Structure formats: C-alpha cells, structure tokens
Amino acid sequence: MTKNKLAKNTLILGFSTLINKGLMFIMLPIFTRWLSTEEYGTYDLLATYVTLLIPIITVASSNAVFRLAIDKDFKEQKKYIANGLYFVLANLIISVLILWVINYFVHFQVFIPFVVMLVCEVLDNYFQGYLRAVKKLSILGICKTATSLANAIMIVVFVKFFDMGLPGLIYGYSCGFLLDILLIVFLTSYWKYISQVEFSIEKIRALISYSWALVPNDICWWIIGVSDRQIIFRFIGAAANGIYAIAYKVPNLCSAVFGVFNISWQEEATSSISRADRLQHYNNVLNKMVSLLLALCIGIISCNFIIFDYIFDSRFSSARLYSPLLISSVIYNVVALFYGGIQISLKRTKANGFSTIMGAAVNLIIHLSLVRVIGLYAAAISTVVSNMVVMYIRKIMLRNDYRFIILKRQYVYGLIFIYFSVVGMMRLPLWINLMNLVLAGVVFAFIVIGTIKRKPFFCDTESLKTD
DSSP states (O other), rough: OOOOHHHHHHHHHHHHHHHHHHHHHHHHHHHHHHHHHHHHHHHHHHHHHHHHHHHHTTTTTHHHHHHTTTOOOHHHHHHHHHHHHHHHHHHHHHHHHHHHHHHHHHTTTHHHHHHHHHHHHHHHHHHHHHHHTTTTTHHHHHHHHHHHHHHHHHHIIIIIOOOOOHHHHHOOOOHHHHHHHHHHHHHHHHHHHHOOOOOOOOHHHHHHHHHHHHHHHHHHHHHHHHHHHHHHHHOOHHHHHHHHHHHHHHHHHHHHHHHHHHHHHHHHHHHTTTOHHHHHHHHHHHHHHHHHHHHHHHHHHHTTHHIIIIIIIGGGGGGGGGGHHHHHHHHHHHHHHHHHHHHTTOHHHHHHHHHHHHHHHHHHHHHHHHHHHHHHHHHHHHHHHHHHHHHHHHHTTTTOOOHHHHHHHHHHHHHHHHHHHHHHTOOOOOHHHHHHHHHHHHHHHHHHHHHSSSSOOOSGGGGGOOO
C-alpha cells in the first residue's frame, strides 16, 4: 500500500465514522431524555457483553481471515473467506442455543433483543474482516455511512413512535448492523467468494491457529475498555453506569476516528513489511498520527462545557469530570494499536496478547482497589494507566526490530492538552470558556496545517540509529 492509499482509506473510513459517531452523538441528548439513566446504563452494559462475546464466539477469526487471505490469489482467498463464514455460523448457532438454555433458568428480561443484537454484530464483525481481506475498505466506508442513518431512524421509530424503551434502542442498533451486512453482500458480490467452496478442516485449523492467541488479547482489551461498566454497575449502580457511559461518548469520537486509522494501518504495515525504508516510514506515520491525535483531542476537549452544560440532560452533567481523563486514555490506546499493527504484520499475535493481558490486570487491580474510595474516578484512572502500560510494553517488545522516536514538539502539544484537560473539568464563567474555545481552535489549526505541510520528519536512517 502506498502512502496515498493509506491516507485515502483513512479519510474514507474516517469520514463515514465521523458521520456515524457524530450522528449518534447528536442523538444522545434525545436518548437521555427518552430513557432514564438506569435504562441507558443497562443498554450500555448489554452492549459491553456483546463486545465480550464476539471474540469468544468467533475465536477472533475475522482477523485471521484478513491476515491469511489478504496476500493470496483469488482461489485461495475464497477458501479462507468461505470457511471463515462456515466456522462463524457454526459457533453462532451453538452459542445461541447455550444462551437459550441459560435464559430458561435465569429469565433475562430483554433476552430476544439481546440475541438479535449479538447475532447481527457477530456477522458484521466477520464481514468487516472479509472486506479488509479483499482490500475494499472504501465500501466499508459507504456502508457505515448508510447504516448510521438507518440506526438513527430505526431508533427513533422503535423508541419514540413504538414506545419500546430499552428493547427499542437495542432493535434500532441491530437494524443498522443488519443493513451493513446486506450492503456489503450486494456491493461486493459476496456470493462469488463462497460459491463452490467446500468445508475444509485444513483452512479452519489455519484460521484458528492464527487467531486463537488473539482471543485473550480481545478479551483483555474488553477488560481495559469496558469492564469498568461491570464494576461500576456492581459497586455503584446502573445510574452511575449511565453517567460514565455518557462520559465515554466524548472520547469515543476521538477513538472512533483513529480506530479507523488502525484498520488502514494494519493493512499498510503488512504491505510495507518488506520496504527498505520502513523504519523511516513507520516513524513518520507515528509522529504525524500523534500530532493529529493531540490536535483532535484538544479540539474536542475544549467543547466540554458546551456538551455537558448545553447539550446533554442535566442529570448527566457530572460526566464532564471524567471525560478529559478518558480522552487522555485514547492517546495511549491509539499509539498502542499502532505498535500492535506492526506486531500483526510480523505475525506476533502472542506478543500483542501478552501486552494486553498485562494492561487488563493493571486495570482490574487499580479499579477494584479504588472504586469504593474515589468512585467513578477509579474507572477513568485505571483506563488511562492500563492503556499506558500496553503502549510501553509493545514499544519495548519492538525495540530489537525498530527504534521509534517521538519528536519534542509532541511533548509541547501534550502540555497544551493537559491544560485543556484541567479546565475541561472545571465550571468556569462563559467568557473564559469561549476564550479557551477560540484558543483551542487556533492550536488545532496550527498543529493540523503544520503537520500536513511539513516534510517527512525522518528522511534518512542516521537519525534513527541506536547509540
């Protein structure tokens, strides 16, 4: 993949993701008025269960389909893609039956909506891996844009017009995933990739052999990213979980954009593994990514007062206290995923898994130790520290292969970010908030324009040689 293709894929997916997350963000004030803090907190909890079950049910095989099929000819691609589907469908059927038996004894109130959402998200996860394998990320961008609109419309229909409350919110999101699947199938003529392909134990084993080590990795990312909700729900309650979930929506805007970059970066890192100048290339991408990430985080965090004073319902206003900390965790998370993409290109799934396990352990220890003392702050702090741990472990693991240098200007941008993080948690007079907003706009423009116009940071290997 060329540098232009990396930028193109990131822009296409970034645009569609911004529409998706932006639309859902705009709809949030409406949801917070239609649903109680307990209802929204319960939905967020159910959504986290789905994200936990996806890697377990699929054995993270969508990543295996991507990595093993991407550099194969059409005939071999078909075998991996088709058998990946057979494997996911078989596991999905077994999992639903198991959940049905469990529900027979537990009588879960929203069991059917939950199963519908689970099935749709599991299949959507597989089809996204398929799109990456056949290098059609632009179609993924188109589908995400269309499904985000469908999400918003169907949620309004189910929640407002049918007055279905929590089940309506779940069904609305499920409709979006279902539309995403259908669009991918028809826009890519998916049937040609599975026609006349027999079930192959050999291909299934190859997929599992690659992906099984990613399962604990994905579970540990779940622990780092969303297990906080489980602990909050248990120790503080559903209402507090609803407030924390709203606080997470702001950093989600940052992580969504750079999560898109991570999808493009995994393909780029894999394609450029044999480049002679890959060391310079990786460092240039890293520093430009960090600059743009800090600019975006500064811009979003400067709007904290608008979001929590004028947009969200007043019942969720305390979420402003945790949002800046969670945004800072996104910075470490994105850099960790950058290093992880290089590990994937080297087929070191176990190395990625080890670093994430360590981060998850740190997350649980800090959160459980502090939750009764400082409440929701424990969740935010544990998330920041655990992402930091994963990032540094992955960097250390790669030190024998690549030397990564963060330029001094990034630390200056980091100090500016800390300033806006502090003021973002404070209730200040409107004129001060507006002044900070203008200042943030100037900083954002300065960083973005400077990053785009500036020549590559590292043009030769001399600056990257170890001492």
